[in-house]
Each structure stands twice: as structure tokens, then as C-alpha cells.
Amino acid sequence: MIDAKDVTISDSEWEVMRAIWTLNKVTSRQLIDTMNQARGWSDSTTKTLLHRLIKKHAVTQHGDQRPYEYQAAVGEQDSMAAAATDLFDHMCAMRAGSTIADVIQSRELSQDDIANLQKILAEKAKTAPKTVQCNCLPAGMGADCNC
Amino acid sequence: MIDAKDVTISDSEWEVMRAIWTLNKVTSRQLIDTMNQARGWSDSTTKTLLHRLIKKHAVTQHGDQRPYEYQAAVGEQDSMAAAATDLFDHMCAMRAGSTIADVIQSRELSQDDIANLQKILAEKAKTAPKTVQCNCLPAGMGADCNC
DNA sequence: TTTATTAGTTTACAGTTGTAGTCAGTCAAA
DNA sequence: TTTGACTGACTACAACTGTAAACTAATAAA
Numbered sequence: 001m002i003d004a005k006d007v008t009i010s011d012s013e014w015e016v017m018r019a020i021w022t023l024n025k026v027t028s029r030q031l032i033d034t035m036n037q038a039r040g041w042s043d044s045t046t047k048t049l050l051h052r053l054i055k056k057h058a059v060t061q062h063g064d065q066r067p068y069e070y071q072a073a074v075g076e077q078d079s080m081a082a083a084a085t086d087l088f089d090h091m092c093a094m095r096a097g098s099t100i101a102d103v104i105q106s107r108e109l110s111q112d113d114i115a116n117l118q119k120i121l122a123e124k125a126k127t128a129p130k131t132v133q134c135n136c137l138p139a140g141m142g143a144d145c146n147c
Numbered sequence: 148m149i150d151a152k153d154v155t156i157s158d159s160e161w162e163v164m165r166a167i168w169t170l171n172k173v174t175s176r177q178l179i180d181t182m183n184q185a186r187g188w189s190d191s192t193t194k195t196l197l198h199r200l201i202k203k204h205a206v207t208q209h210g211d212q213r214p215y216e217y218q219a220a221v222g223e224q225d226s227m228a229a230a231a232t233d234l235f236d237h238m239c240a241m242r243a244g245s246t247i248a249d250v251i252q253s254r255e256l257s258q259d260d261i262a263n264l265q266k267i268l269a270e271k272a273k274t275a276p277k278t279v280q281c282n283c284l285p286a287g288m289g290a291d292c293n294c
Numbered sequence: 295t296t297t298a299t300t301a302g303t304t305t306a307c308a309g310t311t312g313t314a315g316t317c318a319g320t321c322a323a324a
Numbered sequence: 325t326t327t328g329a330c331t332g333a334c335t336a337c338a339a340c341t342g343t344a345a346a347c348t349a350a351t352a353a354a
Contacts, residue, residue: 012342014237018283021239028301038285044344047302052341066301066350080238081249087234088250090161091227092168097260101267102228103235103247110279113244114272118265120248125261132257136165138185157311175331191314194332199311213320213331 004078007058015039016049020059021076027067094134151225154205162186163196167206168223174214241281 009017019034020026026034028050035046050070053059062069088096109117156164166181167173173181175197182193197217200206205226209216235243256264 008340010341011237018239022281022283032301034284034288037288041342042344044346045342048342048344051303068301076239077242077245077249080242080246083234083238084231084246084250085253087230088254090158090165091230092165092223093255095224095227096254097256097263098224099227099231100247100250100254100256100260101264102224103231104264104267104271106228106232107235107243107247108240108279109244109247109271109275111272111275111277113247113279114268114275116244117248117251118268120251121261121265121268124251124256125258128256128258128261130258132255132260134169136169137181141181141184155310159312189314191316192312195312195314198333215332 001075002057002073004074004082007056007074007079007082009053009056009058009079009083012045013049013053013056013058016046016053017058017072017074017076017079020070020072025062025069025071027069029067031070092134092136094132097132148222149204149220151221151229154203154221154226154229156200156203156205156226156230159192160196160200160203160205163193163200164205164219164221164223164226167217167219172209172216172218174216176214178217239281239283241279244279 032046179193
């Protein structure tokens with residue numbers, strides 16, 4: 001299993017990955033038909049994306065003869081965490097909290113999800129600082145942050 | 148103020164936006180120097196990015212004579228929310244909760260942030276469903292989701 | 295075994311991004 | 325008024341993306 005942090009998946013590729021993760025093990029035909037129905041893509045488009053994913057080591061090819069099977073080489077949860085972390089990493093640290101709030105408000109979450117988040121937050125509250133500093137510019141520059 | 152949802156900001160452009168948001172109102176010279184110190188970019192790189200941001204309507208140019216001033220035309224919090232929402236929009240809905248958990252765990256949050264999130268979650272719990280369905284493939288396809 | 299079909303590989307091509315050089319217009323100094 | 329410095333505009337160029345056609349190799353049907 002390749003580390004999700006070492007793989008950059010583009011938007012379209014991401015759609016292919018979702019299908020692969022969901023179907024778990026696919027032939028190209030299955031995947032092509034799936035993407036055709038799900039997104040209206042031509043055969044070629046799916047083929048290209050699949051090959052790019054293989055080249056990026058996000059997907060592996062299995063089998064010794066022709067209708068090969070394809071499988072994800074990176075985990076879905078890991079990839080999601082990597083993508084999300086990466087996004088937050090280049091946004092203002094001071095506003096991460098409110099942004100997470102925005103995300104939570106825009107998502108559907110299950111009772112279990114909520115309970116889990118509450119537990120994590122309760123734990124985090126024990127050592128949380130009073131405030132978080134803006135990290136948009138290196139220390140010293142931009143004296144008074146307007147963030 | 149332009150709607151953040153209508154503007155797509157690339158990674159490098161994002162760095163420039165952060166500087167502009169923080170400094171609030173800048174001349175190109177200020178911005179160029181800032182990016183040079185903060186990221187080691189050449190003058191040209193910052194200039195190009197600034198112009199692309201103007202073309203995208205993420206930044207506006209002010210003043211009638213030469214050292215113009217530049218200012219963000221999209222809000223920082225709005226842009227962050229738009230970027231984050233956009234990311235979650237193309238990831239499996241079923242795993243959004245765990246991904247948010249991953250993000251929370253990787254961030255530094257203030258006491259206030261945490262309290263706010265707790266309030267939102269408590270509210271959300273009132274109407275939260277028992278489970279959230281995977282939405283990786285259109286209904287009907289991929290019968291048994293492995294997500 | 296020849297042919298048709300399918301699966302896999304290469305090539306294509308315009309738009310975006312990261313990164314930066316060069317040219318031109320304008321204000322300030324001489 | 326000419327010149328220099330600086331700001332802003334335009335050009336450059338390779339890598340990556342989204343989208344797909346064309347070609348080739350392998351298998352299944354005739």
C-alpha cells in the first residue's frame with residue numbers, strides 16, 4: 001500500500017479513484033462503463049485517467065492475461081485525509097477553526113460521526129491554547145495581522 | 148465584493164492572496180518584497196500571479212496614478228470555506244465525518260474554536276441521521292459500497 | 295486460420311499553473 | 325528636456341489537466 005501523502009490526485013482522477021474504491025476490484029470495461037454512466041465520459045477519457053493513476057502508483061494492475069484487473073494502491077480514507085490536510089496546510093491557521101465549522105455545517109454527518117467529533121474535541125480542549133496565531137506571513141512581517 | 152465561490156485560486160495564487168489579506172492594501176512593491184522574503188520568489192513571479200488574480204477578479208487595482216494599490220476582492224473566510232466545501236464535495240460523503248476528524252486532529256484550535264464547534268455539533272446532533280450513505284457512484288450502481 | 299472485437303498504449307491538443315524574462319510607459323532626478 | 329528607475333504589461337515555456345482520437349496487440353467468433 002502506497003502512502004497517500006506521496007500521491008497527488010487531480011480532480012478527474014479523483015472521480016476515477018472513487019469508483020475504484022467503491023467497486024474494489026475492476027476491469028477496465030467495468031470502470032469505463034461506470035464512468036460513462038456516472039459522468040458521461042468517453043471510453044478514452046477513463047482509459048487515460050486510469051493509466052495516469054497507474055503511472056502515479058495510485059492504482060495497480062493485476063492478472064497475467066488480458067482483461068486485467070485494477071485496484072487502488074492508496075487507501076480512500078488516507079487519501080481524503082491527505083487532501084484535506086494539504087488544503088488546510090496552506091490556509092491561515094487562525095481561521096482553520098471557523099473553516100472547519102463551515103465544513104461541518106455544510107455536510108451531512110451521522111450520529112456516530114458527531115459523537116466521535118465531540119469526543120475528539122473534548123480531548124483537544126484539555127490542551128488547547130487561548131488563541132491561534134495567524135501564520136500567513138513569516139514572523140516579523142505584516143506586524144498587525146488583519147486576518 | 149466578488150463571491151468567493153465564483154473564483155478559483157491556484158496554490159501559488161493562494162499564497163499571494165494570504166499576503167494581500169494580511170496586509171489588507173498593498174502596492175506591488177510591498178507585495179513583491181513580501182513574497183520574495185516569504186517564499187523566495189522573483190519579482191516577475193509575484194507580478195504574474197498578481198495579474199492573474201486581477202484577471203480572475205480576486206483582486207482589484209486602486210488609485211489613478213502609478214504606484215497603484217491592490218486589494219482583495221474576495222473575502223478570506225469565504226474563500227477558505229469555498230475551497231474546503233469544494234474539496235469535500237468531491238469526496239465520499241460517508242467518510243466526510245472521519246475526514247473532518249482527521250483535520251481537527253491535525254490542527255491547532257483555540258478554546259473558542261472548540262467551544263464553537265461543540266455548539267454547532269450539539270445543534271447538528273438534534274437532526275442528524277443514523278448513517279450517511281456513500282455517494283461515490285450514482286444510485287443503483289456499485290450495489291454494495293465498500294467505502 | 296482468418297476476421298472481428300475488445301483491451302491496452304500512444305499521441306493530441308487546448309487550458310491552467312509555476313516560474314520567470316523582457317518590453318514599454320511613467321514619474322522623478324539631473 | 326533628457327535620462328534613469330521603477331511599475332506595470334506582455335511573452336515564454338515546461339509540466340500538469342481535462343478530454344479524447346488513433347493505433348496496436350490479444351482474444352473470441354466464424
